[in-house]
Amino acid sequence: MAYSDKVLDHYSNPRNVGSMDKSSNEVGTGLVGAPECGDVMKLQIKVNPQTNIIEDAKFKTFGCGSAIASSSLATEWVKGKTVDEALQIKNTEIVKELALPPVKIHCSVLAEDAIRAAIHDWKAKQGAAKPVAVETK
Amino acid sequence: MVIDTSKTISAPASGDTTASCWSCGDMRAAHFCHACGKVQPPLPVNYFSFFGLPRKLNVDVLRLERDFYELSRKLHPDLNARADKREQEWSLEQSSLLNDAYRTLKDPIKRTQYLLRLEGVELEEQSKTATEKARASGEVKKQIVPPDLLEEVFELNMQLEELRMNKKMGEHDPALVKDLEAHKAQFEKKYEELAEELKGHWNRWDQAVDRNNGDERRGALDSMVDLLNRRSYIRNLVRDVNEALGN
Ligand code: FES
Numbered sequence: 001m002a003y004s005d006k007v008l009d010h011y012s013n014p015r016n017v018g019s020m021d022k023s024s025n026e027v028g029t030g031l032v033g034a035p036e037c038g039d040v041m042k043l044q045i046k047v048n049p050q051t052n053i054i055e056d057a058k059f060k061t062f063g064c065g066s067a068i069a070s071s072s073l074a075t076e077w078v079k080g081k082t083v084d085e086a087l088q089i090k091n092t093e094i095v096k097e098l099a100l101p102p103v104k105i106h107c108s109v110l111a112e113d114a115i116r117a118a119i120h121d122w123k124a125k126q127g128a129a130k131p132v133a134v135e136t137k
Numbered sequence: 138m139v140i141d142t143s144k145t146i147s148a149p150a151s152g153d154t155t156a157s158c159w160s161c162g163d164m165r166a167a168h169f170c171h172a173c174g175k176v177q178p179p180l181p182v183n184y185f186s187f188f189g190l191p192r193k194l195n196v197d198v199l200r201l202e203r204d205f206y207e208l209s210r211k212l213h214p215d216l217n218a219r220a221d222k223r224e225q226e227w228s229l230e231q232s233s234l235l236n237d238a239y240r241t242l243k244d245p246i247k248r249t250q251y252l253l254r255l256e257g258v259e260l261e262e263q264s265k266t267a268t269e270k271a272r273a274s275g276e277v278k279k280q281i282v283p284p285d286l287l288e289e290v291f292e293l294n295m296q297l298e299e300l301r302m303n304k305k306m307g308e309h310d311p312a313l314v315k316d317l318e319a320h321k322a323q324f325e326k327k328y329e330e331l332a333e334e335l336k337g338h339w340n341r342w343d344q345a346v347d348r349n350n351g352d353e354r355r356g357a358l359d360s361m362v363d364l365l366n367r368r369s370y371i372r373n374l375v376r377d378v379n380e381a382l383g384n
Contacts, residue, residue, distance in 0.1 A: 035264060035282060037369065038373035109264050
């Protein structure tokens with residue numbers, strides 16, 4: 001199967017690989033897996049608590065090229081968005097952007113799951129820090 | 138692995154051709170006519186019924202093997218070379234069906250996956266479906282495998298990466314290798330335990346089939362899906378550790 005140029009670009013030159021301090025209150029971590037193939041992906045976001053804007057994102061993926069490209073793209077996309085905006089990202093958009101073939105759809109699903117899980121983790125931390133939820137929208 | 142079920146469960150073109158022998162008109166079996174022994178066109182069967190088995194998971198593999206060899210001898214296209222043209226074609230079709238059915242049923246995991254598919258479980262779709270549900274409800278998606286397993290898998294992958302790095306740089310870290318060996322042993326043990334656990338689910342399924350209990354059947358199917366999911370992570374890990382350690 002041939003990878004698209006965009007996948008190859010993200011794969012050979014992934015953006016935002018790395019990790020952030022998991023215990024920080026500003027950091028949300030999502031660790032997810034694809035049971036179809038046994039691949040795992042970790043995505044972290046750093047959110048400004050005043051603005052709810054995602055200021056930084058990092059990922060680490062052990063999986064196929066499409067999963068690496070999907071998570072690389074996901075970190076690019078969430079940066080600069082508010083958490084609620086980031087929750088709108090759908091795997092189908094990733095599929096479109098990277099021109100993933102049907103057998104690789106689950107790789108993009110993994111990236112969407114990771115974003116949602118990271119945001120969920122961050123929200124849970126805010127909820128624990130102050131009793132009132134941060135979401136104002 | 139993708140099993141092509143299209144040719145096995147497709148509906149028969151017409152109902153009456155399947156019950157009687159095309160040649161002598163007597164009652165036919167799945168593969169041969171009981172009366173005249175001629176090869177029959179394949180029936181729309183599944184792999185279980187092809188071997189005359191109930192849709193159960195505890196399979197007598199020795200008997201299956203015996204039946205397989207006997208049938209392959211009888212259905213072998215060469216043996217039917219002098220037969221009618223249609224009969225030759227059928228024996229070719231039946232042979233390939235036989236091979237697929239045997240290969241699937243003799244392997245415990247393939248057999249389980251096949252049954253799940255027959256029962257309408259879409260293993261490939263489950264993750265996507267769960268994501269779509271989570272998106273619609275705004276809830277966070279329930280991960281299909283336990284989080285601590287994911288955590289372990291991730292950590293071990295980090296170590297593997299370090300090991301590969303070391304190798305590339307020509308460095309050697311005996312402590313890391315030892316650690317990985319230990320983890321590997323652990324995961325291999327888990328892998329074996331899964332095989333045992335699977336047998337338990339098989340028994341539950343078979344009993345539920347006997348009792349014709351829908352809830353129990355569902356429960357057994359869910360447990361098997363859950364097990365296969367965990368298994369794919371562990372399988373990958375054992376494979377990757379072996380590769381990185383150079384065994
Ligand atoms: S093949 Fe598993 S994430 Fe792509």
